[in-house]
Amino acid sequence: MTPRYARRRRTTLAIATAVAAGALLTTGLTSGSSAAADAQGKPALAAAPVLLTAPARAALIQEQQADAAATAGEIGLGAREKLVVKDVVKDADGTVHTRYERTYAGLPVLGGDLVVHESKSGEPQGVTRATKAAIKVASLKPAVPAAKAEQQAVTLAKAAGSEQTEADAAPRKVIWAADGKPVLAYETVVGGLQEDGTPNELHVVTDAATGKKLYEYQAIETGTGNTTYSGTVNLTTTKSGTSYNLTDGTRGGHKTYNLNRGTSGTGTLFSGADDVWGNGNPSNLETAAADAHYGAQVTWDFYKSAFGRSGIRNDGRAAYSRVHYGNNYVNAFWSDSCFCMTYGDGAGNANPLTSLDVAAHEMSHGLTSATAGLNYSGESGGLNEATSDILGAGAEFFANNSADVGDYLIGEEIDINGDGTPLRYMDKPSKDGASKDAWSSSLGGLDVHYSSGPANHFFYLLSEGSGAKTINGVAYNSPTSNGSTVTGIGRTKALQIWYKALTTYMTSTTKYAAARTATLNAASALYGASSTEYKAVAAAWSAVNVG
Structure with a gap:
């Protein structure tokens, strides 16, 4: 037993005691927070995640980050490597799973993420790694200029049909470790619009020694109200003065906006005098908004009921929704950069892509990004x-x-x-x-x-x-x-x-x-x-x- 784990056990015990004492003040675990408690009220599965309130989750992340340097050493990382906590999951039996991003000499390591599993007492239970390769490169000095990497990325985007195409920022230096031997590389993000009008956020990774393209993926992932698809439903809204708006204050502040055929910004927050939204017909602009708002509401509740999860990032904060994107736009998408779901109105602007399963699909891209971060390419x-x-x-x-x-x-x-x-x-x-x-x-x-x-x-x-x-x-x-x-x-x-x-x-x-x-x-x-x-x-x- 190392001194660190002995120290962690005492720290964890102190936090657990504070959580239990503060539960009624909503500073720790919420009542009935078991992810696996079934409809008959059976006890939670020991390995199921529990619902942490935002303060408890933040405290746990802070604790794990404070020990990150020691963790890096104990799992065999090199002296130039550091760990940055991305997420923490705590199971009903006290097991903690901490997801880390990794840096090498201050550079992000793409494909270097890992999860460290520890028992309630702080004893190590294993590590899940994105790569088993040791992170080490011969030189941090590129042989290829950044401008060449940028040109390559923009060319690839244009070849795929992108319009208004340009790099969102200068290429950044990274370590590419997702495939084979780690190498120094550039990551370039290209903006503009894809061929079908979807926003473009193409990530291109270029070998900084040879100029060879190593990888590319698209980061834009393509998912009382009278709705088009779900009938008449109850919506949680907010009253401001004498009017109402589509803000759900009970679910992290989720808002639904009208882009009114635009393709950028947030548009206008839906508001009205009567708290009745839409009429079931897509020609009424509020109808798609009711569908999207309802979809976000149901998905939030589903995550919480099924998995003990408070929102997409598990931090109690909501994404937002944008409807009426573009003209005859036949798609819906999730974007990490805006942390939002966006919906087109379909062919002839007559079939909004706002059905419940589509809304939950798009929100769940955000959940994947906040957890495993599965690369959006290949398998x-x-x-x-x-x-x-x-x-x-x-x-x-x-x-x-x-x-x-x-x-x-x-x-x-x-x-x-x-x-x-x-x-x-x-x-x-x-x-x-x-x-x-x-x-x-x-x-x-x-x-x-x-x-x-x-x-x-x-x-x-x-x-x-x-x-x-x-x-x-x-x-x-x-x-x-x-x-x-x-x-x-x-x-x-x-x-x-x-x-x-x-x-x-x-x-x-x-x-x-x-x-x-x-x-x-x-x-x-x-x-x-x-x-x-x-x-x-x-x-x-x-x-x-x-x-």
Whole structure:
């Protein structure tokens, strides 16, 4: 036992005592905060996360950051490396999982993130790393000028159809460690607009010694009111003087704005005299706002009820929503830079992309960014997209709204295809004509919306099992790539496993094989390594050719 861990045990004990004493003053754990407490009020699973109030979470982050230098040494990092706390998750049994970003000689290490797991007493329980490579480079002096890296990035963006294209800032020096041997590199972020009018935030990583492109990804991730899709719903709003506005003061201050066909800024906060929003028809600009506001409201409540999570960053603060983006814009997106969800009105401005599962999908991109940070390209990008589909479906079931019942279809309400079919099918992803039902070595070369297929399929099989069945009036028939029969464990448990894997065992570079390991680790922590749930996770992955 090192002096540090002995010191940490005393510190942790003191904080735990303060939390318990201050619970009624909302300075610590909130009552009923267990993430895994079910509808019958059964005790929380020991490895399920608890809901920390903002002050308690901030105190825990501060404590972990204070010990970051010692932690770096104890897990074998070099003298030039430092750890910066990104997030902290505390389980019901007191286990703490601290997610760190890493620097080397003051430079950000892309792909160097890791999670340190510690018991309630501060004893080490392992480290989950994005890379196993030692972070060391021969020189911090670039051989290639920054201007060349910038030119390369802008050229790539233009070739992809970007307009109004220019670098948002000068390239920054980084250490690229997400693939193979770590090297000195530049990261350039290119702005403007993508070909379909979506804002552009293309990240290009260039080798600072050779000028070779190492990696690129798109950081813009493409998810009483009378709504278009969810019927008449109750909305939480704020009264100011004699008028009301779409500000939800009970859920971190979420606001819904009208861009009025614009493509930048926040637009105008929706306000009105009667606290009635929309009329169910998309031609009324308030209707899409009601859908978006409702979607954010439901997703916030879903995170809190299912996982003990207070908002996207788990800090009690809300993102905001923007509706009526662009003209005939057939998409919706999440942006880290504005920390917001944005929705177009679809073809002819007649089908806003504001259905509940789309709203939850976009918010969940923010959650992934705040936790595992799955790179939005290749297999990790597919897992990123699948996470949003999985949590979007979870939120839709949670809402229990008869106008938009829970299902394993993605975007079934918004009719982007024009024939009433959904965007994606979780029971058999290939039904959309492009997604894959199972893993193959070529999966990483697909668009992330299609490489998400095997993970969506895994989640459906884990929840409901294989074969034909009807759920909430929707018929499904889920195959397996190995001809096996999979028995589901139920959506509630499947969600718990995926969420714990995402927040505790996945990193920015996680691919499908590592996702299998992460979900098995989560199932083991939650239900035991010999449990039915653990065996079902293994069987569901094997059924989509991830072994």
